[in-house]
Amino acid sequence: MTRAIIDEAPELVLADPRQIRLAARAGRLAGQTSGLARGFVQGNLAILPKDLAGDFLRFCQRNPKPCPLIGVSEPGDPRVPELGADLDIRTDLPRYRIWKNGELVDEPTDITAWWRDDLVAFVIGCSFSFEEALLADGIPLRHIACGSNVPMYRTRIPTNAAGPFHGPLVVSMRPLRPADAIRAIQITSRFPNVHGAPVHIGKPEMIGIVDIGKPDYGEAVPVEDDELPVFWACGVTPQSVIAAARPPFAITHAPGCMLVTDVRNASLSVI
Amino acid sequence: MTRAIIDEAPELVLADPRQIRLAARAGRLAGQTSGLARGFVQGNLAILPKDLAGDFLRFCQRNPKPCPLIGVSEPGDPRVPELGADLDIRTDLPRYRIWKNGELVDEPTDITAWWRDDLVAFVIGCSFSFEEALLADGIPLRHIACGSNVPMYRTRIPTNAAGPFHGPLVVSMRPLRPADAIRAIQITSRFPNVHGAPVHIGKPEMIGIVDIGKPDYGEAVPVEDDELPVFWACGVTPQSVIAAARPPFAITHAPGCMLVTDVRNASLSVI
Numbered sequence: 253m254t255r256a257i258i259d260e261a262p263e264l265v266l267a268d269p270r271q272i273r274l275a276a277r278a279g280r281l282a283g284q285t286s287g288l289a290r291g292f293v294q295g296n297l298a299i300l301p302k303d304l305a306g307d308f309l310r311f312c313q314r315n316p317k318p319c320p321l322i323g324v325s326e327p328g329d330p331r332v333p334e335l336g337a338d339l340d341i342r343t344d345l346p347r348y349r350i351w352k353n354g355e356l357v358d359e360p361t362d363i364t365a366w367w368r369d370d371l372v373a374f375v376i377g378c379s380f381s382f383e384e385a386l387l388a389d390g391i392p393l394r395h396i397a398c399g400s401n402v403p404m405y406r407t408r409i410p411t412n413a414a415g416p417f418h419g420p421l422v423v424s425m426r427p428l429r430p431a432d433a434i435r436a437i438q439i440t441s442r443f444p445n446v447h448g449a450p451v452h453i454g455k456p457e458m459i460g461i462v463d464i465g466k467p468d469y470g471e472a473v474p475v476e477d478d479e480l481p482v483f484w485a486c487g488v489t490p491q492s493v494i495a496a497a498r499p500p501f502a503i504t505h506a507p508g509c510m511l512v513t514d515v516r517n518a519s520l521s522v523i
Numbered sequence: 524m525t526r527a528i529i530d531e532a533p534e535l536v537l538a539d540p541r542q543i544r545l546a547a548r549a550g551r552l553a554g555q556t557s558g559l560a561r562g563f564v565q566g567n568l569a570i571l572p573k574d575l576a577g578d579f580l581r582f583c584q585r586n587p588k589p590c591p592l593i594g595v596s597e598p599g600d601p602r603v604p605e606l607g608a609d610l611d612i613r614t615d616l617p618r619y620r621i622w623k624n625g626e627l628v629d630e631p632t633d634i635t636a637w638w639r640d641d642l643v644a645f646v647i648g649c650s651f652s653f654e655e656a657l658l659a660d661g662i663p664l665r666h667i668a669c670g671s672n673v674p675m676y677r678t679r680i681p682t683n684a685a686g687p688f689h690g691p692l693v694v695s696m697r698p699l700r701p702a703d704a705i706r707a708i709q710i711t712s713r714f715p716n717v718h719g720a721p722v723h724i725g726k727p728e729m730i731g732i733v734d735i736g737k738p739d740y741g742e743a744v745p746v747e748d749d750e751l752p753v754f755w756a757c758g759v760t761p762q763s764v765i766a767a768a769r770p771p772f773a774i775t776h777a778p779g780c781m782l783v784t785d786v787r788n789a790s791l792s793v794i
Contacts, residue, residue: 430723430724430725430729434708434720434722434724437708437709438708441712449705452701453701453704453724454724454725454751455749478726480724480726
């Protein structure tokens, strides 16, 4: 992913978050944000009309592990100043997805033409932040070594419903040696705003995962005999729940094309 | 264990730590201390001559997970005032073990007759403190449900040697459902002075445990299909290491007959 950026806009690898957003705004960055503006929080985006926003806000409040809210806009206001002083949610992500009645209708690099004065933007924490903390501790992450997207699975763990929003928890999986798994639980417990501690460890069948080699999203990675699969609540959950609710209109980020914020990953640590 | 105390000295069940120590001092309590003076730290005891004390202190410093020191006496001084103002290490444990050249030679209820002015007492944190925190969180502990001692195993994980003290790490094992295991890692991480986070989870064979049904100390407990065995560094490690070093003279507590201190369990939490 980073390689694509190196080809596309090599100056962005060492850029700060504002430079990344301005590059997206200017159309110079239309791809994935993994590895960019290291040290800064990236967020999942969901935009809904005001008449569904209250239900979705309650859904996030009731499901903080998959849906840790790090920013919410005022209705009709494209700014989220707590995440970046000059941030414009309509232009500052590399690519978006437009949904009508649950169907994908467009993948623009700018949603100014789609913006409405009843839209509310929700920014949800993402595992990139805790992965940075794990790597900084020397814990190897298989999907990064494989150069692939983390494997994700629909579980049989239900989320707590709110209005039309309900459905199964989606989890991401990282295989870890037991001592690394214990350390990873300690480290990610410090970051409740980016999914926090794992929700499950070992024994995929207990949460309804039939074949660990067949993820529902992302790509499979090998789990070695001396490793345990460790499962974290995943930010794909809210997207999956919104798709199932089939709202008349919704906007999300395109996969991997996250909002890069001015918030430092380290500042999310609660201890 | 508590039942024996109820028969022996029923007034001690609700006693405070000083009352427990005075009962041991007076000879009214000669049995196990599990379940007594709830909320207060109990400690493992090791007493060595001064010429070995420096080596043992280094051993503890190098192996903080099995040997978390919570108090050390001055040579020849039977007091450890940081653990109890009036505490006398010669009389305040219910029962002791006297060792000569690695052989058990006596199990007295008072070591006044064995005391020497070159002895140094080491008090080492014990898992009772973190078990109380786990139970307070609603996490069931199988060995307590079974009314048995926790199962303990010699591993092939080496300790870090100091002078004559070396040997394998001994671990205790508690079977837990995955979500409880994750929560138990969080809770015990807060208590580094009483062994802290687990050292291993799942896969007993990786640390040299051939048969989980045959512990080296304590009693076996069932591990169900929906549980993972979780392993903590154990305070039996220093006793095992001292026995193997065969010092000319040493004193320890008798199994389960711990030093009851005035330190609150909750005060050991680092966060």
